[in-house]
Structures are given as structure tokens and as C-alpha cells.
Amino acid sequence: MKILHLITRMDRGGSAVNTLLSGIEQCRLGHQVTLAYGPSFESDMSLQEQSKVDVNVAIFKALGGKIAVLPAMLRSMGIHDWQAYKQIKLLLTQDFDIVHTHTSKAGALGRLAAKHETMIHTPHGHIFHGYFGAFKTKVFIIIERFLARRSSALIALTKAERDDHLALSIGTDEQWHVIPSGVDVLQIEQQIQMLRGEIKWDAVSVGRLVPIKGMERLIAAWAKVCERKKDAQLALIGDGEERHTLELQADKLGIAENVYFAGWTDPLPYLASARCFTLLSHNEGMGRAVVEAFAASLPCVVSDVCGLRELVDDSVGCVINAEQPEKVASALLKEWDDTTRNAAKERAKSYSVQTMIDGLEELYQHVRT
Incomplete structure (x- = not known):
């Protein structure tokens, strides 16, 4: 299979580790895997943490994985999002069998850019509790409901995460699949x-x-x-x-x-x-x-x-x-x-x-x- 993993940034966080490990193991299985992400200058990684990420990226590349850095893919919202959208659209011309987006920003831009029957999204948790006020949270819920309709499948790391999304009418029971994050x-x-x-x-x-x-x-x-x-x-x-x-x-x-x-x-x-x-x-x-x-x-x-x-x-x-x-x-x-x-x-x-x-x-x- 020709697989694209799209994530906002590659840092030491659990979502990035999960995505990179997925890419490494899928390369070992013989798949053609591309990992696309934004620049890491927003991250507060130490040099030691950055070196760990670099080592795993090197392993991924040594196994035949391809890296695509999207300069405009930033966590903050702004005019650069339009540039990131266009960069993703260009990347998608490579005709992937699976497009798998990870985290909120990459998940939103990726699903908007892709007209793809095999679009999979993993939120890696959610931002509906403890992050924003009531109004902003409601806006994000409405957006996620819309984006869920552009997804072939949605992955929750736990049953509780799946149930939280379903309770907010984000996706359907048939769309959601529980696949825990892998640890070595x-x-x-x-x-x-x-x-x-x-x-x-x-x-x-x-x-x-x-x-x-x-x-x-x-x-x-x-x-x-x-x-x-x-x-x-x-x-x-x-x-x-x-x-x-x-x-x-x-x-x-x-x-x-x-x-x-x-x-x-x-x-x-x-x-x-x-x-x-x-x-x-x-x-x-x-x-x-x-x-x-x-x-x-x-x-x-x-x-x-x-x-x-x-x-x-x-x-x-x-x-x-x-x-x-x-x-x-x-x-x-x-x-x-x-x-x-x-x-x-x-x-x-x-x-x-x-x-x-x-x-x-x-x-x-x-x-x-």
C-alpha cells in the first residue's frame, strides 16, 4: 500500500511518537510510506529530545520511508493555513492508497484538502474538556462533526475517547475504531x-x-x-x-x-x-x-x-x-x-x-x- 501519514508537527509528544512508530513498522511490512509534518521550531524540545526524534526519523528513512516537511503547517491559526492547505493538495497528487491524518490541525486541513475514499483520522484525544471556553469548544465540536463526514474511518485510542466523540455526535459508531497507541x-x-x-x-x-x-x-x-x-x-x-x-x-x-x-x-x-x-x-x-x-x-x-x-x-x-x-x-x-x-x-x-x-x-x- 502507498500510505500518507499527516501530522501537525514531529516532536516528543505521544501523537508524534505513535505516528512515527506506525510509519517505521509499516515500512518493515513493505508498504510505501510518506510522513508529512510541519516545522519543529514551535516545539520546546531539548537537544536530547530532538536527537531522539531525529534518530527515529533516520530509521524511518533508512527503511525506505519518505519525509515531506510542510513549511506552512503551524499549530497557530492564520493566513499560513491557506498555504498549508495548498501544500497538502500538492502532496495528495501522489495518489496514495491511504491518507491517515493525526491531531487537530493536520486532521482539519488534510480532510478539507483530500477528496479521498480512504481517509482515516486519529484525533489522539480531544480538546473538548480543559482547553478552551464554552463558545470556542462548541465551535470546534461543530467543525469536527463536519470533518467526520469527510472521513472513511476514525480511530480512538481508548473506548472512552470514542464514547466522548459519539456523545457529541462526532462520527458514527460504524466509523469509530479503537486502536490503542503502541509502546515498545x-x-x-x-x-x-x-x-x-x-x-x-x-x-x-x-x-x-x-x-x-x-x-x-x-x-x-x-x-x-x-x-x-x-x-x-x-x-x-x-x-x-x-x-x-x-x-x-x-x-x-x-x-x-x-x-x-x-x-x-x-x-x-x-x-x-x-x-x-x-x-x-x-x-x-x-x-x-x-x-x-x-x-x-x-x-x-x-x-x-x-x-x-x-x-x-x-x-x-x-x-x-x-x-x-x-x-x-x-x-x-x-x-x-x-x-x-x-x-x-x-x-x-x-x-x-x-x-x-x-x-x-x-x-x-x-x-x-
Whole structure:
């Protein structure tokens, strides 16, 4: 098959990792794959993170994959969107068997530009909760309803994500297919095994330091943890616009020595030396970081939101109301001493790259018949 993957930008985010892994594995299966995306200068990636992306792009190209950078494909809205639309139209003259768009901007422009019977779109979560005000959210819902009618199939990462879209009349039940984001579970397990050592961190969280990730809730809860365990240590892997605010919050709560801001770095050494993992997002597509924590045999404490509640149950951690710091603290302290490590490792296998690729292959064949 001749496949086009179109995404807004190629960075360290879960949607980009998912898309790049899909392209790599599809090349290995003998497909002709083109990956198109916008420039990365909008990204706040560190040099280390950029090098990881570059390595995977190099692997993709070495396997025969083609790259098309669309200079006008930017996250912000403006006159450049018309240029991006024209760039996509030109790209589509290559007569692809499958056009698979990813994320909001690329999904909108790609579906508007393509007159294609095999158009597939993966939102990678949604922006209907926690991002915008009521009016702007309503506008986006109306747009997504229209664009769904221009899609042969729609992919949700979780059943909850699919159900959220259906509840808003975006797409039909027949259009929606649930294909979880793939994680290289075996590679993570092998690296964790080599890195495993003494426990340094009572909890670890991975994600952008931006409002939607709810890190302020975690720091508030961590203050409660420290009331019961004075030397408790939390590592935050990530960076973003809220870092300074979060550092001030930790200092004000008297726990600056208990919270380590690691910036963007490889999370595996931290996962290998942690007791548990936590993610208290206000909204989440699937939570790849949770699956990576499972692969590291860590119990997980997560917020009760779409994309997380489906991953975690009592056998591998706890789903909690993240607005209640005392309850979050109690859940974290409980998971430190819990015996969920083997169950977490087993759960990770349900989200392997192979499972994702098998699902995509089946869907691609289905929409072509």
C-alpha cells in the first residue's frame, strides 16, 4: 500500500511518537510510506529530545520511508493555513492508497484538502474538556462533526475517547475504531532491567509542565505526602510554560527540597528507581507515559479522566479524584507498599507496537474494500 501519514508537527509528544512508530513498522511490512509534518521550531524540545526524534526519523528513512516537511503547517491559526492547505493538495497528487491524518490541525486541513475514499483520522484525544471556553469548544465540536463526514474511518485510542466523540455526535459508531497507541514494551522492559537499582524516587510523573497536565494538583498532593513522610521525593520529568509557577508553588508549600524538576530527559532511569508513577491530567488522550510505567512494573495513580481511567484499575494502581489532595496523597502512600508490579508489567503487553500495527493493517484493508 502507498500510505500518507499527516501530522501537525514531529516532536516528543505521544501523537508524534505513535505516528512515527506506525510509519517505521509499516515500512518493515513493505508498504510505501510518506510522513508529512510541519516545522519543529514551535516545539520546546531539548537537544536530547530532538536527537531522539531525529534518530527515529533516520530509521524511518533508512527503511525506505519518505519525509515531506510542510513549511506552512503551524499549530497557530492564520493566513499560513491557506498555504498549508495548498501544500497538502500538492502532496495528495501522489495518489496514495491511504491518507491517515493525526491531531487537530493536520486532521482539519488534510480532510478539507483530500477528496479521498480512504481517509482515516486519529484525533489522539480531544480538546473538548480543559482547553478552551464554552463558545470556542462548541465551535470546534461543530467543525469536527463536519470533518467526520469527510472521513472513511476514525480511530480512538481508548473506548472512552470514542464514547466522548459519539456523545457529541462526532462520527458514527460504524466509523469509530479503537486502536490503542503502541509502546515498545519489550525495549523498555530490557532497559529498565539494566537500569534497575536502589529506590531514589517515591513517585515519578512525566509530561509537559502546562495547565492541562495538572501538575499543580500533584504538587499540592505532594505537600500532604510530605506531612506524613518528611523525606518523600518526587521527580517531574518534563518542561513547559508553568515550570516557574510550579517551582514557586513547591517553595511556598515548603517542599522545594522534595520535588525535583528534571526537565526533558530520558525518563527510564527515573522509572527504574521509583516506587510508583502518577499522572493527574485534566484531560488525556491515552497516557503513553502510564503504559511506559507499566512496562517498568510500576503501580500508577492517575486522575479520573478519559484516557486514563481505562488504563488503570485496582490491579495496577488507582484512579482518583485529583481535586482532593488528601485522597491523592493517601493513594500514593498506599501504592508504594502495594504488590502490583507483576500485574502492571503484564498490563503493558496489551499496548505493544505490534498490537497497534495489527489494528491499523486490519482497518486499512477494511476501508479499501
